[in-house]
Amino acid sequence: MGARSLDSVSVGDVLGPVSVPVGRDTLVAYANASGDQNPIHQDEEFARSVGLPDVIAHGMWTMGAAATVLADWAGDAGRVVEYGTRFTKPVVVPSSGAEIQVEGKVTSVDAETGRVGVELTVTSEGQKVLGRCVAVVRLG
Amino acid sequence: MAVNADFLGRTYPPSGPYPVDAALIAAFAAAVGSSDPVHTDPEAARAAGYADVVAPPTMAVRFAQASDRAYVADPEAGIDYSRVVHGEQRFVHHRPITAGDEVLGTLTVDQIRQAGGHSMITTRTELATAAGEALATCTSTIVVRGGED
Numbered sequence: 001m002g003a004r005s006l007d008s009v010s011v012g013d014v015l016g017p018v019s020v021p022v023g024r025d026t027l028v029a030y031a032n033a034s035g036d037q038n039p040i041h042q043d044e045e046f047a048r049s050v051g052l053p054d055v056i057a058h059g060m061w062t063m064g065a066a067a068t069v070l071a072d073w074a075g076d077a078g079r080v081v082e083y084g085t086r087f088t089k090p091v092v093v094p095s096s097g098a099e100i101q102v103e104g105k106v107t108s109v110d111a112e113t114g115r116v117g118v119e120l121t122v123t124s125e126g127q128k129v130l131g132r133c134v135a136v137v138r139l140g
Numbered sequence: 141m142a143v144n145a146d147f148l149g150r151t152y153p154p155s156g157p158y159p160v161d162a163a164l165i166a167a168f169a170a171a172v173g174s175s176d177p178v179h180t181d182p183e184a185a186r187a188a189g190y191a192d193v194v195a196p197p198t199m200a201v202r203f204a205q206a207s208d209r210a211y212v213a214d215p216e217a218g219i220d221y222s223r224v225v226h227g228e229q230r231f232v233h234h235r236p237i238t239a240g241d242e243v244l245g246t247l248t249v250d251q252i253r254q255a256g257g258h259s260m261i262t263t264r265t266e267l268a269t270a271a272g273e274a275l276a277t278c279t280s281t282i283v284v285r286g287g288e289d
Contacts, residue, residue, distance in 0.1 A: 002188065020173050033168040035202050050222075059226045064172035064198040071197065076188050077169075077176045077236075080197040084230030084279075 003076040006114050006139040015073045015104035015118065020065045022057055023097040030061045044095070054094050059087035062100060062129055066122045069102040073118075074137040081115070081138050086131035091124040100124045107134075114138050143259040143284055144218040147211065148252045155207045157242035157270055160195065165239055168199045185238070195237040201229065204265040204278035207245030211263065212282075219261070219284055227260060228281040234274040242270045250279070257286035 027041045036058055039046040047055050063085055071077035091100060101123045108117035120133040162182070169179035177184035178194045185193045212219050237243065244267070251262035261282050267275040 026171065026173075029167070030171040033164065033171045033202075034199075035206060060198060060201050060229065061172065063229060064168075064196060067197045068172050068174040068176075071174065071176055077174065077178050077196055078188060078190055078194045081233050082231065083197050084228070086228045087226050 003079050003139055004074055006109070006111065006116070009106060009109055009116055009139060011106050011109055013106040015102075015106075015120075016069055017101050017103040018069045018072075019099050019101055020069070021097060021099045022061070022065070022091065022093055024055060024093060024095060027055065027057060027061065027093060030058055030064070034058065034060060036060065052090070052092075054092050056090035057093050057098075059090070062087075062091050062122060062124075063133075065100060066102045066120050066130065066133065067135075070104060070118060070120060070135055070137065073104070074139065079137045079139060080135060082134075082136035084135075085120075085133040087129075088131040089124075089127055089129045091129050098124060100129065114140050142218050143252060143261065144216060145252050147217050147249045149249060150211075151246065151248040152207070152210050154244040154246045154268075155210060156203065156244040158203045158206060158245070160237055160239055160241040160243060162193050162239045165193050165195050165199065168202070169196050172196055172198065182239075190236060190238050192239040197231060197233065198229075200231055200233070200237060200267055200276045200278050201280075203243045203245050203267055204280060207247045207265045207267075208263055208280070211247055211249060219282075223285040225283050225285065226280070227283045228262075228279075230279040232277040234276060237267070237275050241275070243267050243275060244270055251281075259284040259286070 122130040
């Protein structure tokens, strides 16, 4: 274990793709851990009543699950120093569950500071669900 | 109900402290599918140079959203929460949040703008320890969908 070495990283390196499953139980666990109990993420009837096709994942769950893939690549979750995204499409989670695909690409490497830029692509059912999802990890 | 532009630039008194413990970190890590031992094993976390187990990078949102509440739930702010969707989120970590931290969040309303019949509100929450050590800057944009009143 431990952080990936900066020397081993180059612009153009690829992360993943990694598939991450998401079920209704995942969303209940995320709601409890995050404090976001909005029923659109847990209650199918409520979600449909506000015009959604079904229960949808918290955008922040999707962002967090993608961060896990990034952190696993970095080798140490404490190395993620910047991370941002737009929420462009919801991840629909039917009772049978769903999954997201996460892949990434190294876009910059600063040998002086150890800051490595990564752009992530996150899709569900073939559609991008996060837009402009970019991170900086600090490697040594 | 219209979003009240008078709140632009307003900074709230710090909210919290929100205590961070190992159980909360483990629960959040499990929910986002992380098995990195720095979240659950104090020895692994210390070996990696941290004081204790480390929060996943997006767990800061828990404290940022708790700090947001004083603003978004204020009837004077004019935010119909049933019409809110999360538009953007960004974190800059100054140091990882670890078990044992007592987190304070200071919220500033950075931007309120209208576009396409919707209101977009950008808030910034500075998370710090009670001793004043900077932890993370969390920037969030919410979209309040327009529509029939």
